[in-house]
Amino acid sequence: MSGLPVDLPGGSDLRAFRAEVRDWLAQNLPAELKVPYLRDPTGASGAELEKRLRWQSILHAGGWAAVHWPAEYGGRDVGMLEHAVFLAECAAARAPEPANVIGLSMVGPTLIEHGTVGQLALLPPILSGEQMWCQLYSEPEAGSDLGMIRTHGTRVAGGWSVSGQKVWCSWAAVADRGMLLARTAAGRLDGLTCFLIDMHAPGVRVRPMRQISGDEHFCEVFLDEVQVLEDQVVGAPGAGWAVATTTLTHERTTAIFARHGATVDAAELLLTLLGRGSVADVLCDRAAKLWTDAQLLRLSAYRGLSELGTGDLPAALYLQRLAWGVANKAIFDLAADITSEPSVRDEVSAGELAAWQKLFLASQGWTIGGGTSEIQRNMLASRVLRMARA
Amino acid sequence: MLTENELKWQALAQEFADSVLERDRAGLEQPGAARRLMPELGAAGLIGTLLPAEYGGAGLSLVHNTVIQEVLSGSAPSLAAMRAVSAVFVPVPLMQFGTDAQKARWLPGIAAGESTSAIAFTEPDAGSDLGGMTTTATPATSGYTLNGHKWYISGSTEADFILVYAVTAPDAPIESRLSAFLVPTSLPGVDAATGIETMGMRGLSHAQVRFRDVHLSRDDLLGEIGQGYEIVNYGLAPERIDIAARAVGCAHRAYREALRYAGQRRQFGRPIRKFQAVSHRLADMCTTVSASRLLVLQAARQFDAGEPCQREAAMAKLHAANEGFKVCDDAMQILGALGYTKEIYPVELLFRDIRVLRMGGGTDEIMRHIIQREEYLALGEL
Numbered sequence: 195m196s197g198l199p200v201d202l203p204g205g206s207d208l209r210a211f212r213a214e215v216r217d218w219l220a221q222n223l224p225a226e227l228k229v230p231y232l233r234d235p236t237g238a239s240g241a242e243l244e245k246r247l248r249w250q251s252i253l254h255a256g257g258w259a260a261v262h263w264p265a266e267y268g269g270r271d272v273g274m275l276e277h278a279v280f281l282a283e284c285a286a287a288r289a290p291e292p293a294n295v296i297g298l299s300m301v302g303p304t305l306i307e308h309g310t311v312g313q314l315a316l317l318p319p320i321l322s323g324e325q326m327w328c329q330l331y332s333e334p335e336a337g338s339d340l341g342m343i344r345t346h347g348t349r350v351a352g353g354w355s356v357s358g359q360k361v362w363c364s365w366a367a368v369a370d371r372g373m374l375l376a377r378t379a380a381g382r383l384d385g386l387t388c389f390l391i392d393m394h395a396p397g398v399r400v401r402p403m404r405q406i407s408g409d410e411h412f413c414e415v416f417l418d419e420v421q422v423l424e425d426q427v428v429g430a431p432g433a434g435w436a437v438a439t440t441t442l443t444h445e446r447t448t449a450i451f452a453r454h455g456a457t458v459d460a461a462e463l464l465l466t467l468l469g470r471g472s473v474a475d476v477l478c479d480r481a482a483k484l485w486t487d488a489q490l491l492r493l494s495a496y497r498g499l500s501e502l503g504t505g506d507l508p509a510a511l512y513l514q515r516l517a518w519g520v521a522n523k524a525i526f527d528l529a530a531d532i533t534s535e536p537s538v539r540d541e542v543s544a545g546e547l548a549a550w551q552k553l554f555l556a557s558q559g560w561t562i563g564g565g566t567s568e569i570q571r572n573m574l575a576s577r578v579l580r581m582a583r584a
Numbered sequence: 585m586l587t588e589n590e591l592k593w594q595a596l597a598q599e600f601a602d603s604v605l606e607r608d609r610a611g612l613e614q615p616g617a618a619r620r621l622m623p624e625l626g627a628a629g630l631i632g633t634l635l636p637a638e639y640g641g642a643g644l645s646l647v648h649n650t651v652i653q654e655v656l657s658g659s660a661p662s663l664a665a666m667r668a669v670s671a672v673f674v675p676v677p678l679m680q681f682g683t684d685a686q687k688a689r690w691l692p693g694i695a696a697g698e699s700t701s702a703i704a705f706t707e708p709d710a711g712s713d714l715g716g717m718t719t720t721a722t723p724a725t726s727g728y729t730l731n732g733h734k735w736y737i738s739g740s741t742e743a744d745f746i747l748v749y750a751v752t753a754p755d756a757p758i759e760s761r762l763s764a765f766l767v768p769t770s771l772p773g774v775d776a777a778t779g780i781e782t783m784g785m786r787g788l789s790h791a792q793v794r795f796r797d798v799h800l801s802r803d804d805l806l807g808e809i810g811q812g813y814e815i816v817n818y819g820l821a822p823e824r825i826d827i828a829a830r831a832v833g834c835a836h837r838a839y840r841e842a843l844r845y846a847g848q849r850r851q852f853g854r855p856i857r858k859f860q861a862v863s864h865r866l867a868d869m870c871t872t873v874s875a876s877r878l879l880v881l882q883a884a885r886q887f888d889a890g891e892p893c894q895r896e897a898a899m900a901k902l903h904a905a906n907e908g909f910k911v912c913d914d915a916m917q918i919l920g921a922l923g924y925t926k927e928i929y930p931v932e933l934l935f936r937d938i939r940v941l942r943m944g945g946g947t948d949e950i951m952r953h954i955i956q957r958e959e960y961l962a963l964g965e966l
Contacts, residue, residue, distance in 0.1 A: 337920055339851035362921045403925050406932035412921075474949045523913075530783075534943045536716075540708045551783045555936065558916055559924045566920060568861050 211272070212279050215258075219287040222252055228288040231459045232549045234556045235291060235452070236563070237364060237411030243293060250292035250323040259321045260298050267306060267314065268321045275499050278451045285455025294320055296365055297327035301373050304388075304440045308429045313390065316371070328369035330360040330391065330415055331438065337362075338569050340438065341382030343375055345417060347389060353423040354378070356389060357397075359416050362563065366400050366413035369393045374417075375434050386434030390426040397421070407555040454492050457518060460525050460553070461488035467529065471537030480528050487521050509578040516570035519561035526554035585881065586651065593633070593648050597655035600628050605659040609930060612659075617787035618666040619700060619742040625663070626697020630656075631671050635679070639687060640695035646672075646822055647884040650829035654877070657833025659930075661937035662787025664830050666739050670694040672826045674701045674747050677764070677819045681807035686766060690745060699744035702776075704734040704793055705816065714749075714816065715758050719795065721750040721765060728752075728805070730767065730798040738944075740776040741789035743769050748795070749812050762812030765804050773798035784936030820946070821897040822887055827945045828880045828900035832873060834938040835908030838915035838931050839869045845919050845929070862918060869911045876904035895958035902951035905941040912938050 227245050238246055253259040262277040263269025272280070284291075292298055297320035305313050319325035336342035345358025356376050366372065372391040379385035391398065397420040402410035429437045464481045467473075494517070498510030529550045532538055539547070561567040575581040586594065604624060611617055625631055633648050635641025642648075649671060657664035674694065678687060693699035710716035719732020730750060740746060745768045752763040769776060778792040807815055843866055846857035856862050883896035912935040916923035923931040942948050 332921075335850070337851065342851065403927060405925050406936065474947075476949055530939060531943070531947075534947065536706070536708055536710065548781070555783060558913070558932075558935065559921070561917060562920050562924055567917070568859070571861070 208276065208279065211276050212283060215280050215283045216287075218256060218258065219283060219289060222256055223249075223287055223289050224252075227252075227290060229290050230549070231288075231463055232546070232553060233456055233459075234407075234409075234553055235456045236556065236560070237409060238290075238293070239368075239409065239411065242290075243368065246290045246293035247323055249290045250294055253292055254322045259292060259323075260302055263302060263306060263317075263321075267302075267317050273502075275502055278495070278499050281452040282455065285452055288455075291452060292323065294323045294326050296329050296369075297325070300329060301327045301371075304373065304437060305428065307440050308388075308437050310425065312425050313428065316390070325370045326365060326368050328363050328366040328372045328393070328415075330363055330366070330372040330374035332362045333359060334361055338566060340375065340386075340435075343377050343386060345374070345376045347376040347378045347387055347422070349378075350421070353421060353426070354387075354389065356391070356417050356420045356422055359414065361403075361414050362412050363400075363415050364412045364563075366393070366415050367402050367410070372415070373428070375438055378431050378434075383435040385432060386438070387431045388428040388434040388437040389422050390428060391417070391420060391422065395420050405556070406558060407552050409556070451495055451514070453518060454495055457522055457525070458488045458492055460522070460529075461485040464525060464529060464532065467532045467538060467542070470541040471535055471539075473532060473535055473538060477528065477532055477535075481532070484521070484525050484528060488525070491517050491521055506577065509574070512574050512578050513570070515565060516561075516567055516574070519557075519567060522553075522557045522560050526550065526557045530554050586647075590648055590651050593644065594651045594655060596628065597630060597652040600625065600630060601655055601659040605656070605663065609659075609933075610926075612662060613786040613933065615786070615789070616742065618660070618663045618739070619788065621660070621663050622666060622670070622697035622700055624697070625667060626695060631667055631697050632675075632691070632695025633671060634675050635691055635695050639691035641691075645884070645888040646825060647881060647888055649822075650825060650880050650884045653826055653829040654833040654836065654880075657830035658837030658934075660787065661830060661834055661934065662785050664833065665785055666700060666742075666788045668823075668826045668830065669701055669703060669739055670697070672822050673703050673819060676822050677747070677806065677815045678766075680818060681764075681811065681815055682766075683803075685803065686806065690766065693744065700739055700742055702737050702740040702743040702746045702793075704737045704740065704746050705749040706736050707732070707734055714762065714813070717749065717751055717762065719748070719750040720754070721752050721763060721800065724799060727799060727801040728765070730765065730773075730795040730800055732795050734793045734795075736780060736790055737776070737793050738785070738790050739788045740769075740791045740793050741779060743776070745769060746774075746776070746793065747806070749816060752809055752812070756810065759813050760810040762816070763809050764806040764812045764815045765800055766806055767795070767798065767800060767804060771798050771800075782940070784933075784939055821883070821893050824897040824901040824945050824951075825880060825883045825887060825893075827941050828876070828883070828897070828904035831901070831904035831908040831938055831941045832876045832880055834934045834941075835869075835876065835904070835911040836873045838912040838934045839866070839873050841929050841931055842866060842869065842915035842918040842923075845922070856918070865914050865918065869914050872907045872911055876900070876908060879903050895955055898946070898951040898954040898958075901941075901945065902948055902955070905938065906948055909935075909938050909942060 227249050261270040261272045261280050265271045302320050333343055347354040347356045370393055372393050374389045374391045375386050377385050378387040397418040399416040401414045403412055404410050461484055468478055468481055494510045495514055498508040501508035533542055533547055533550055632641035633644040636643050653664050694701055707717055721728040721730045745766055748765045748767045749762050751761055753761050773796040775794045776791045780790045782790050846862050847855055849856045879900040883893050883900040886893035886896055915931050916935055919929055919931055922929055
């Protein structure tokens, strides 16, 4: 990923920013923290989590932990364009994602937009990684449709009592705090309130869930009359959906940009796999197509950035999440076929084979989590194509 | 489409699946799980279905086998995979090429599920291309000495004997280069202990098998010297039909789980089956599974009738495994994160287990090659 493939608005200022990022990464990213070319960018535990925590502390010390935040909150006040360039350069340098990815990319921006002065005091430990965050939105009956949320908050003296069950909560097992949506009034999206939950409070129970890949990157969270103070409500009671929208929009657009590097790397590695044995022509064909798709994914992301203005997000950015999930599934499916060829299998170490297999399994969730492909298509249809809902 | 007798055996298999396999689904992926279930499966009469009664079998057809395999595979793909070797892969060539003594020695045990077997021809340099085989069986006093290395041999660690293909005439053309042997795993020099960790089919072993100066008697030779290639090819069609049936089983079960779930899961005020994106996907899944099943039955009936069926077996395997994998993928998409986790639904297991069926017994590419070759043969253009 060398050179910006398109002329982005911002001219020499953007080039200077990019050079600054590159220089800083070259000087501050330790070799032992660099991620392998084959990597799952969506979760971490154990040694990988420790690396990401360490990287976050380095970013924080250098003032790079949250470039898109306002400077007054420890950021660098950069716009979406610069943020995307920063993420792309980190990926190209093979830097890990910071550990507190939910805190930095979702909770922080949400608090900056909706939080009280007291809640803004939560930002410094998000930046440093001292307080890890998780998101507590989805429930067994409320996946794509958050209007079905049933976890409820009841007023008590001094605040609220929250009870219910959340599911598919990434990072909940290591989180100190969570941003939670609960129902505080009848209705659908209009009866929701956003709470900041202490994950170590009495009544909070976290149960990791085992995924198809064998990892336990997300959890069920049970809340049994968890006491939440009044000043831990974000926005007004009943205005939780407006708060959530801020979080979800960011999750589905810019955040995905950080992962394109891993996709391009995987597609490149597919090509090197072909050269390690005698592989059927049709598999070579598929590999060429997927390599092209990975390049197009990256180029379309830059194109979307080049079209950023002050209005709605460009169409090219809306399709990023959808295209990323589909592309990765196809890449790892093909890798399974290529590595099954005896002549290739003989040249692939057990560790590399295990990495391909694990990513094949993990990638099945990438058209589901963070908004299913069907929801992404709905968004494209309504917001880009302006099609009326049925 | 199925006879009354075939439906009866389907019901027997379903009863076994419901009462035995579904009681502990999590346990089905434990190491050795398939082997532990084989005696119970044998006692239910569900293994030796192709064998004559004198060897403990039921004297049934390959169609019966596919019906049973589809059911078992929907609950326990690993068990169905182990059963495949005992019910089809070994008995078919053994019945055709074996001596009465060999049949009497091995078949009753595997029909009862008291012993199991494996088939070993894949090597590091010989997967789709048998010509690359390097395991050798050289003449020795009163028999042969077997040396070599096989890998990804399913069920080999648990097996009591292995049907091994080895080179006995290295300079001969492939049609007469190989021979087949029935190798007891208790013989000195047989090492099947090195397991290979796989993504799916974890209920049975997949091991590297090494043979170091294994002494075989002449009684261990299956068929004649140099008949190995013929024996392999004789068994390929029923093997592929069996694989296709198991793929149908995985896909059908995944589809049914998705169908039920989509009818119950409510989002945005309605069951998700009311969204066209879901309902049309389910319709395509239903059609795909049905088409695969018909291809399997067509191939199996041709085999039972003694008709050539290489093309039909390849078509059945290609379609059932390839399209069945997509069905499992669609099922996972419909179930969302519930399909992605190991918590409640078997969809993620079916997805992982069906994947190898696109490769084992001949890759998708080999199946396409066979289909086209058979087509041009039929046209007289080869």
